[in-house]
Amino acid sequence: xxxxxxxxxxxxxxxxxxxxxxxxxxxxxxxxxxxxxxxxxxxxxxxxxxxxxxxxxxxxxxxxxx
Amino acid sequence: xxxxxxxxxxxxxxxxxxxxxxxxxxxxxxxxxxxxxxxxxxxxxxxxxxxxxxxxxxxxxxxxxxxxxxxxxxxxxxxxxxxxxxxxxxxxxxxxxxxxxxxxxxxxxxxxxxxxxxxxxxxxxxxxxxxxxxxxxxxxxxxxxxxxxxxxxxxxxxxxxxxxxxxxxxxxxxxxxxxxxxxxxxxxxxxxxxxxxxxxxxxxxxxxxxxxxxxxxxxxxxxxxxxxxxxxxxxxxxxxxxxxxxxxxxxxxxxxxxxxxxx
Numbered sequence: 001x002x003x004x005x006x007x008x009x010x011x012x013x014x015x016x017x018x019x020x021x022x023x024x025x026x027x028x029x030x031x032x033x034x035x036x037x038x039x040x041x042x043x044x045x046x047x048x049x050x051x052x053x054x055x056x057x058x059x060x061x062x063x064x065x066x
Numbered sequence: 067x068x069x070x071x072x073x074x075x076x077x078x079x080x081x082x083x084x085x086x087x088x089x090x091x092x093x094x095x096x097x098x099x100x101x102x103x104x105x106x107x108x109x110x111x112x113x114x115x116x117x118x119x120x121x122x123x124x125x126x127x128x129x130x131x132x133x134x135x136x137x138x139x140x141x142x143x144x145x146x147x148x149x150x151x152x153x154x155x156x157x158x159x160x161x162x163x164x165x166x167x168x169x170x171x172x173x174x175x176x177x178x179x180x181x182x183x184x185x186x187x188x189x190x191x192x193x194x195x196x197x198x199x200x201x202x203x204x205x206x207x208x209x210x211x212x213x214x215x216x217x218x219x220x221x222x223x224x225x226x227x228x229x230x231x232x233x234x235x236x237x238x239x240x241x242x243x244x245x246x247x248x249x250x251x252x253x254x255x256x257x258x259x260x261x262x263x264x265x266x267x268x269x270x271x272x273x274x275x276x277x278x279x280x281x282x283x284x285x286x287x288x289x290x291x292x293x294x295x296x297x298x299x300x301x302x303x304x305x306x307x308x309x310x311x312x313x314x315x316x317x318x319x320x321x322x323x324x325x326x327x328x329x
Contacts (some may be wrong), residue, residue: 006113031120033111033150040153058113060150061120064092065110065134066085066221066248066270 004056012051019046022059033060069294071265073243074159074191074212076130080105081260082290083132083245083281085270086121088222093281095124102283108161108268111147124277132193134161136218141180146186161215161247162194171221175202179209181263186210195247198232200239207242213265214242219249222271226255230262237263253282260293261301 003014012021018041022029035058037054041049049059071078083106086095099107107129109121116261125131132150138144141164162185164177173195179202180190191212196202198216206214216233219225226249227233237244243265249258256267269286276282 019111025116027114028120031122031154032114035146035150035155040149042153043155060111061114061118062122062131062133062154062156063112063118064086064089064121065136066087066108066268 001051001053003051003054006057006059016051017047018049018057020049021051022046027059032060033062034058035060069298071243073266074166076117078105078266080287080290081266081294082256082286083108083247083266083268084273084286085268086110086125087270089279090274092121092124095121096126097280098273098283099126100278102273104283106130106132106159108134108270110134110136111151112137114305130159131156132159132161134163134195135163135181136163138164138181139166139174139177139185140164141177144177144181145184145188148181149188152190158189158194158202159191162192173197173217176201177203178202179205182206182211183209193245198229198236200232200235201214203236203240203242207240211242211305213245214240215245215247215268217248218255218259219251220244221248223249224251224272224275225249226251227259228259233259233264234262253285254288257289257293257296260290261296263297264293266290 002009019029029046037056071081079302080103082102082104084102085108134199135144135147138147144162144164152158162178162181164174164181165171178194182194185192188264193215194206194211195215203214216236219228245266246259246264247268250269251269251272258268267290273279273282
């Protein structure tokens with residue numbers, strides 16, 4: 001199953017939730033801001049989101065800035 | 067001296083806002099927060115990269131986060147970033163930064179004012195970063211901004227209050243708080259902005275790029291406070307055309323011009 005993550009294509013071996021994807025990439029879901037197909041995924045609901053073929057994810061976090 | 071700065075429904079006792087960019091080590095940030103006395107701190111949002119930890123873990127809990135929309139080139143992109151920031155649970159304050167000029171990083175006044183309008187409708191506390199232009203400032207005020215944030219000099223240049231005259235006009239003409247953002251390089255420049263009647267200063271690069279950021283944070287804390295107190299105290303008038311003695315001009319030890327005081 002192919003999805004897009006921050007503009008790059010990623011192949012997932014099997015269906016998984018957003019939270020499982022983030023954890024598999026060693027990302028801490030608690031500090032992430034995620035858009036799925038242009039819609040914000042509210043914090044705390046990542047485990048309820050089942051990813052689908054063709055999904056487009058934007059995964060951001062807070063970084064240093066002025 | 068009680069001096070509270072009300073912004074977005076919050077009573078702030080510090081008028082120094084700080085940033086989180088460009089530190090040689092992000093681990094310095096908690097000590098910088100403490101030394102600066104600041105209560106508001108800016109952060110940016112970017113795509114996550116492998117191995118990057120993000121900044122939030124370095125920010126003490128008592129600080130109020132002020133996410134910026136840096137990276138946005140249009141009002142719509144700023145709105146998108148602002149919504150993401152709020153969904154992350156860090157409150158409804160947003161520093162609106164809309165820039166498509168990559169050399170001088172000057173803000174786009176039209177898109178910025180448009181972003182203010184859209185975000186105020188969504189109940190954000192909108193803090194737009196602007197050129198110190200009276201018409202842009204008025205557009206932002208009209209759109210419901212909580213304050214305006216004019217630049218002293220281009221971002222990250224440490225060049226000081228190059229736009230002093232224009233900032234002075236904004237302070238005079240606008241009823242909204244004026245928070246000088248960008249360009250301030252020295253504590254004396256922050257002090258000067260506060261003496262002029264700025265409501266607050268946002269300082270990032272000048273602290274982060276100092277040899278000892280923690281000490282520079284303390285210097286800015288004192289400078290902002292001194293400038294504010296001077297403003298509240300009311301500066302004495304400037305005079306030209308000769309000195310005005312501060313000490314009495316009579317009763318000198320060696321009487322001048324035959325003057326003798328009678329006891």
